Amino acid sequence: MAFVITHACEGEKAGECIETCPVDCIVEGEKQMYIDPDVCIDCGACEAVCPVEAIYPEDEVPEDQQQYIQINRDFFKNR
Template sequence: MAYVVTDACVDELDKSCVEECPVDCIYEGARMVYINPDECVDCGKCVPACPNDAIFWEHKIPADKALFVDIAVDFFDETEASGGAEDFGPVGRDHPAVAELGGND
């Protein structure tokens, strides 16, 4: 895994990061996007594209956002989303921890 999307993306779904990703590894859940840790090539192009500052390099993620590293891994283990986000299409659901979060105001 290289980059991780955090709670600042919940209910925003701007998807500017998706447009910048050269390997199509950012998948759409119901309330936020997720970066597939097995497909990400650690290029970092998604970070400046995110208007919400929701994406962090896993080795420099703030401690209060660290749970999103495990959330991303679990999300892809549970959904088996792979092979490119555009071809896969929207997943249509979120990790249970994200589904339970309050909305961003």
């Protein structure tokens, strides 16, 4: 997985990330947006436009938000 959307997106769901993604790997869920790890090309376009700074490269997700890595994986596993 290249990028992960974290807690700042919960309830926010601004949508700039979806519009910017060149490979359509971002999906809107009930609570927040999610990045499909099998489709993401690690371009960083979404991270640059997120108005709430909720998107991080997987290896830079803050320690107190590490659970979002698994939350994101589970979202796509259950689809």
